Amino acid sequence: MQKYYITIDWMEEKGKIRLGISVGDLNGIGCEVALKTFEDSRMLDFCTPVLFASSKSMAAQKNALGLNVTYHGIQKATEAVDGKINVVNIWKEVPELEFGKSTKEGGAYAIRSLKAAVKALRDNEIDVLVTAPINKNNIQAEDFKFPGHTDYLAKELEGESLMFMITDGLKVGLLTDHVAVKDVAQAITPQLIRKKVRTVMNSLKADFAIRKPKIAILGINPHSGDNGLIGKEDEEVLKPTIKLLNDEGNLVFGPYSADSFFGSGSYTDFDAVLAAYHDQGLIPFKTLSFGKGVNFTAGLNKVRTSPDHGTAYEIAGQGKADHSSFKEAVFAAINIFRNRQEYEELTANPLRKYKKKAERF
Known part of the structure; x- marks a missing residue:
């Protein structure tokens, strides 16, 4: 388990981090590991999750996997409610689920989710982004010709991207x-x-x-x-x-x-x-x-993490997926965001840290 120090004092001062999630390939395990992570209601104490998909798609996933989760449908990320799993409805139709198969439709919806999530991140409607796994083959399209998340994020966000695999x-x-x-x-x-x-x-x-x-x-x-x-x-x-x-x-x-x-x-x-x-x-x-590992895209002006596994078609739809790495990606995104904010404040005003300590006595 990685070591994270997300304190109550910090959350009270800064507010809950709004954590966006692109759901990845609907025929893989992305939705499963995301929903399993927040099936534990204690996770909602650390952040406000915002999934980019649709309420109907989440209902189909939840029912197929037998998960005990409830969620709140919204039209844009700024409507997210603390203490709930929020789902931004970015499509109205219900894509057919074909668990374990790489399909053109599965890739198309994965990219729709990713594009909406990245736009929300760029527009500061969410604070950080956790990306569920995609299939590098079925995502290719006229308007998306990237080998994976990292290259797309490097184009859409500012900075010099670096694939950084992290664990404690x-x-x-x-x-x-x-x-x-x-x-x-x-x-x-x-x-x-x-x-x-x-x-x-x-x-x-x-x-x-x-x-x-x-x-x-x-x-x-x-x-x-x-x-x-x-x-x-x-x-x-x-x-x-x-x-x-x-x-x-x-x-x-x-x-x-x-x-x-x-x-x-x-x-x-x-x-x-x-x-x-x-x-x-x-x-x-x-x-x-x-x-337990996490894929972090370092060097960008926004925080993005991902689990260290792929779509895992071989177990998709069977309820067998281990959500440990996705959970670690959530905690890593929160902690990196917090560290980055404190670093920016400290470098802008080096005396602030010591002044805050003095105010406590």
């Missing part, structure tokens, strides 16, 4: 994410490394309240190139860039050989790890934290 004790970012392995080495440039390090550094400070972050960078080649014997990218690109970052006062170390870095526990010496490519980072992350 382990945070893994990627230098390259949805890039073919054959193109990875060429894609990693000094400019890219510096940009990603900057994004991770800023996120660790603002989103996770870490004052002086330490970052490890994994090598591109086996054994980090063995001094140039197995590829020259680590010697010619990674090492000089890491030295330059260190000269600038950043605590960045590496490149480390990826094969032993996680198994040896070396990752525990750092606040975050930057992997060279997708599977180099995500395989160890999911092995160590599957079911």
